[in-house]
Amino acid sequence: MNNQLVIAALGEDKPGLVDRLSGWVTDSGCNIADSRMTVLGGEFAVLLLVTGNWNNLAKLENQCDAMQDQLGMTLHIKRTEQRPAEGDYLPYGVDVVALDHPGIVHNLASFFSQRNINIQDLSTSTYAAAHTGTQMFAVHMVLDVPASTHIATLREEFLDFCDRLNLDAVIEPVKG
CATH class of the missing domain: 3.30.70.260 (ACT domain)
Known part of the structure; x- marks a missing residue:
């Protein structure tokens, strides 16, 4: 599970978004390793660091457009790597x-x-x-x-x- 993906999501705040977003990640065989979620004005903003094997992360990437429509949120996905230790x-x-x-x-x-x-x-x-x-x-x-x-x-x-x-x-x- 060394492969990592950052998901940024933004959409109108409504009940059930965390459930549906986390369910999508889990159903894809991935794990939420780190997250920030908050309501800003009337919008719900989410940042997720998702880990998983290459194939499962690719599944999330391929389902992004469909999930945007289902959640009513704008999703941005980017592959990333573990931050290297740079000095003391x-x-x-x-x-x-x-x-x-x-x-x-x-x-x-x-x-x-x-x-x-x-x-x-x-x-x-x-x-x-x-x-x-x-x-x-x-x-x-x-x-x-x-x-x-x-x-x-x-x-x-x-x-x-x-x-x-x-x-x-x-x-x-x-x-x-």
Whole structure:
């Protein structure tokens, strides 16, 4: 089961989509190794990493158009390989909370990109503050920080950067 396929699916949110999508993968003799699924507005977005033997993955690829029609979703499929280990990295988590305004994700991504730090995972959400109802924005990231990075300097630069942008932030090693 070393062969891998990424499936991206997007369509109107309705009950039963996960059941039907996962059933299609299982019925094809494949396995969902990793996934992200969420509702964005009125749309249901899915990312799946599917593993299986070459023939079973080919079956999924061949059934893609029919499944799009059955699910009412747009499907994109791409063969992939296991990500090679590229050097020595330390996993760090970043959590940021701020008043919602445009550019937060871009500013954070730019900060880490300029330091050659890869963003492994990123999720955001908005919510109303408890007592005031003010629109808030939260970001959670997992980073691949090169082991050669001086962490105290990175932390200081990051927290200064966040202070300038009025972002409440924490950066700490990922545990576990």
